[in-house]
């Protein structure tokens with residue numbers, strides 16, 4: 220049974236087990252969408268279902284975006300439910316990502332491959348599978364990029380390359396699906412308060428990086444333990460909410476920044492889904508906007524120096 224306030228629009232979100240994906244699933248349910256929440260494990264499926272108030276409006280789908288079998292089964296399942304409930308697939312949010320940090324020389328090729336496989340090829344595969352159903356509803360495709368899709372940061376080669384690929388894919392797709400009244404939007408958040416920015420950033424430095432050859436790590440980090448401590452302090456600093464507009468200005472000048480709420484991003488995704496004229500790109504947050512402006516105004520070398528002194532200089 221559908222909830223009484225439900226509209227006829229359904230949305231599929233990949234990577235809905237945590238962070239922005241989970242917040243978006245919850246927010247869209249509250250706004251009356253029927254949500255298919257893509258997760259990788261049954262345990263996560265149960266947790267997502269429990270987390271929403273309007274639980275009649277959400278179904279979890281096991282969907283590892285790198286697995287063809289999962290994508291095929293998810294397509295069958297979603298099509299069946301849409302038909303059964305008389306819903307249209309109004310949107311697809313390609314949100315899943317597996318981000319990694321580290322110097323190019325140190326990260327194994329497999330890490331680059333894996334990240335592209337999840338964040339880029341996964342989005343392409345899921346989009347291809349659901350395009351026929353989305354077309355029937357002149358649906359929207361919303362791809363999660365990042366400020367990392369606009370400019371590149373040190374130790375972010377895998378992530379930035381994946382997001383640049385998502386940007387190019389989205390631009391081509393936007394032009395291709397226009398004849399059916401379909402729209403494609405790219406979401407570009409700045410730093411957001413999710414496990415990716417908190418636990419996973421620390422884990423990258425403390426556990427993952429330390430397993431790579433010491434002689435390579437020594438080339439980039441004078442003292443890895445000290446780097447880990449600084450990464451922890453950085454995450455702690457940006458996790459503290461700003462104490463007002465002045466504090467925001469101070470933090471911008473110090474290059475410290477702060478984390479946005481995942482709900483802010485979810486609201487932007489809702490706009491991209493529902494607005495008559497959705498933007499092609501949504502750059503979210505003053506920090507992302509400032510970095511973008513700096514990138515456009517400065518030369519490559521001047522921008523490198525600007526970042527070195529301000530952002531992610533572990």
Ligand SMILES: NC(=O)c1ccc[n+]([C@@H]2O[C@H](COP(=O)([O-])OP(=O)(O)OC[C@H]3O[C@@H](n4cnc5c(N)ncnc54)[C@H](OP(=O)(O)O)[C@@H]3O)[C@@H](O)[C@H]2O)c1
Nearest residue numbers: 234236237238239283284314315316363365410411413415
């Ligand atoms: N947080 C930020 O500051 C920020 C800023 C800009 C852009 N973004 C983008 O926002 C999106 C969501 O990130 P987040 O911050 O919410 O991070 P998150 O909490 O780590 O969420 C990532 C999601 O992707 C899922 N995932 C990983 N590998 C997958 C696979 N093979 N198949 C399907 N799902 C998979 C994860 O599932 P498991 O739980 O099963 O691992 C998780 O649900 C990402 O595209 C990220 O690049 C984040």
